[in-house]
Amino acid sequence: METLLAKLRQTLRGRSAESAPLAGRVHREPPLEELVEGRWLTLPEGRCFLAEKAFALDQPHGVHRLGDLLAVPHEVWAPFLGGRGDAPFDPYEIVFFDVETTGLGRGAGTYCFLVGIGRFEGETFRLRQYFMPDFGEEEALLELAARDFAASSGLVSFNGRQFDWPLLETRYTLWRRPPPHPGEPHLDLLLPARRLWRSKLPSCALSALERDMLGVMRTEEDVPGYLIPELYSDYVSRGRTRPMANVFYHNATDLLSMVTLAARIGHLIAQPTESPGCDFVSLGRAYASQGHHERALEAFRRAANSTDRQEAAQGRRELGLLLKRLGRFDEAMAIWWAELEGNDVHPYIELAKQFEHRLKDPASARQLVLRAIERLKWGEIACADPDRTFQDLSYRLARLERHLGK
DNA sequence: GTGACGATCCCATACGCTCC
DNA sequence: GGAGCGTATGGGATCGTCAC
Incomplete structure (x- = not known):
C-alpha cells in the first residue's frame, strides 16, 4: 500500500513538472509571480507559491478598520465557540482562514488548492496565501499551512466548521499527516451572523454581509465563487494565470471581510444598545442559551421597543417567558398585562x-x-x-x- | 394514593442555508 | 451540485406540585 502511494505521488509530481512549462506556452500569459506579489518555495514535499502581504491596523476595509477587532472584549465570543466556549480567544493567538477548492464535494477528489491564513502580528494584520501549482504539489501546501495553524490557539472562518476545516482535515488524512490543529476553539462567523441578522437580511452569505453590513465593494478583479474550480482547472491544464490572480484577490478579500465582520459582530454583541439593525430576539436567545440572563433580558427589551411590530411582539413574549423562568413573576405579569x-x-x-x-x-x-x-x-x-x-x-x-x- | 397540570427535557423530522 | 449544521416544530416521557 505504501509503495502504491509512493508511486502515485511520484507520478503526480512528474506530471506537475511536465505541465508547468507547457502552461506558460499555451496562452502566453505572464507567470503568476508577476501578477501576484509573492515567491515560489521548494520543499522536499514539492513546490508552493506563497503570496504574503501585511496591512496596517488602521487600514480601512469597507466602513471598518482591520484593527477594530482588537477592541472587542474576548468573552463575547463564548456562545459561538462550539464545545470550547471557556477557551481564551485572543485575536493575537488565533488565525483567520479560508480555502479555495476544486469543488463542493467532501470526498478525496476535492482539493484545497489555495489556503489563505491571516493573523495579527504586532501593528499589522499579516496575510499569507499558500497556492499549489498542480495536484502533485499538495503536500507542500499542506506542510506550509500546517506551520501557521500549529502556531495558533484558535480558528476563525466563515462556514469553516462545515466546509473549510473538514475538507482540510481530509486532505491531511489522505497524506497520512495529522491535522495541524485540534479544530477548537473555532469561531465560525456564519453562526453569529445568522443569529444577528437572519430576520433582517435576505441572505447571510459573506458577499451579502459585505454589501449590507460592512460597506465592502469588490472591484472588477473579483470572481464569483462558483467559477473558481473551473479557473483552477484552466490554470493547471492551460496555464491561465490572470484569472488565477483574481482568485487570490477573492480569497484575500474574503479574509479581510472576516476580520471586519468579526469586529462588527463583536462590538454589536458587546454593546447591543448601540447597534441598530440587529435581530435582538435572536441575540437574546443566544445569550439566554448560554446563561447570560441579564444580557438576554436587555436584548429582549430592545426588541420589545422596536418600531417593527412583529419584532416588538416577539421581544415582549421572550421577555415575559424569561422573567417567568427566572422566577421574576411580577415583572413577567407586568409585561403580559401591558400586552392584553x-x-x-x-x-x-x-x-x-x-x-x-x-x-x-x-x-x-x-x-x-x-x-x-x-x-x-x-x-x-x-x-x-x-x-x-x-x-x-x-x-x-x-x-x-x-x-x-x- | 390518584389524577390533573405545568415545566422541562429529549428525540425525530423537516427545512433552509452556506461553502467552491 | 453534496453535505452538514442550526433552527423550528411537535410528540412523548418524566418530574414536581397541588387538590381531593
Missing part, C-alpha cells in the same frame, strides 16, 4: 396560569380565559391555529369552572 390589548393570545394564557396556580385566584383566571375566547371569536386575536387555540381555551375554562363550582 394586543392581538396575541399568549399573555391571556400566561396570566391565567399565574392566577390559577400561583396566586390561587381561579375567578380572575376564568375572567381572562373568557375574554380571550371572546376576542378569538371576534377575530381580534391572531394565532396560527385558531381552532386548536379555541379548544385549549375551552378546556381551560371548563376546568376552572369545575374548580369554582366546587
Whole structure:
C-alpha cells in the first residue's frame, strides 16, 4: 500500500513538472509571480507559491478598520465557540482562514488548492496565501499551512466548521499527516451572523454581509465563487494565470471581510444598545442559551421597543417567558398585562396560569380565559391555529369552572 | 394514593442555508 | 451540485406540585 502511494505521488509530481512549462506556452500569459506579489518555495514535499502581504491596523476595509477587532472584549465570543466556549480567544493567538477548492464535494477528489491564513502580528494584520501549482504539489501546501495553524490557539472562518476545516482535515488524512490543529476553539462567523441578522437580511452569505453590513465593494478583479474550480482547472491544464490572480484577490478579500465582520459582530454583541439593525430576539436567545440572563433580558427589551411590530411582539413574549423562568413573576405579569390589548393570545394564557396556580385566584383566571375566547371569536386575536387555540381555551375554562363550582 | 397540570427535557423530522 | 449544521416544530416521557 505504501509503495502504491509512493508511486502515485511520484507520478503526480512528474506530471506537475511536465505541465508547468507547457502552461506558460499555451496562452502566453505572464507567470503568476508577476501578477501576484509573492515567491515560489521548494520543499522536499514539492513546490508552493506563497503570496504574503501585511496591512496596517488602521487600514480601512469597507466602513471598518482591520484593527477594530482588537477592541472587542474576548468573552463575547463564548456562545459561538462550539464545545470550547471557556477557551481564551485572543485575536493575537488565533488565525483567520479560508480555502479555495476544486469543488463542493467532501470526498478525496476535492482539493484545497489555495489556503489563505491571516493573523495579527504586532501593528499589522499579516496575510499569507499558500497556492499549489498542480495536484502533485499538495503536500507542500499542506506542510506550509500546517506551520501557521500549529502556531495558533484558535480558528476563525466563515462556514469553516462545515466546509473549510473538514475538507482540510481530509486532505491531511489522505497524506497520512495529522491535522495541524485540534479544530477548537473555532469561531465560525456564519453562526453569529445568522443569529444577528437572519430576520433582517435576505441572505447571510459573506458577499451579502459585505454589501449590507460592512460597506465592502469588490472591484472588477473579483470572481464569483462558483467559477473558481473551473479557473483552477484552466490554470493547471492551460496555464491561465490572470484569472488565477483574481482568485487570490477573492480569497484575500474574503479574509479581510472576516476580520471586519468579526469586529462588527463583536462590538454589536458587546454593546447591543448601540447597534441598530440587529435581530435582538435572536441575540437574546443566544445569550439566554448560554446563561447570560441579564444580557438576554436587555436584548429582549430592545426588541420589545422596536418600531417593527412583529419584532416588538416577539421581544415582549421572550421577555415575559424569561422573567417567568427566572422566577421574576411580577415583572413577567407586568409585561403580559401591558400586552392584553394586543392581538396575541399568549399573555391571556400566561396570566391565567399565574392566577390559577400561583396566586390561587381561579375567578380572575376564568375572567381572562373568557375574554380571550371572546376576542378569538371576534377575530381580534391572531394565532396560527385558531381552532386548536379555541379548544385549549375551552378546556381551560371548563376546568376552572369545575374548580369554582366546587 | 390518584389524577390533573405545568415545566422541562429529549428525540425525530423537516427545512433552509452556506461553502467552491 | 453534496453535505452538514442550526433552527423550528411537535410528540412523548418524566418530574414536581397541588387538590381531593
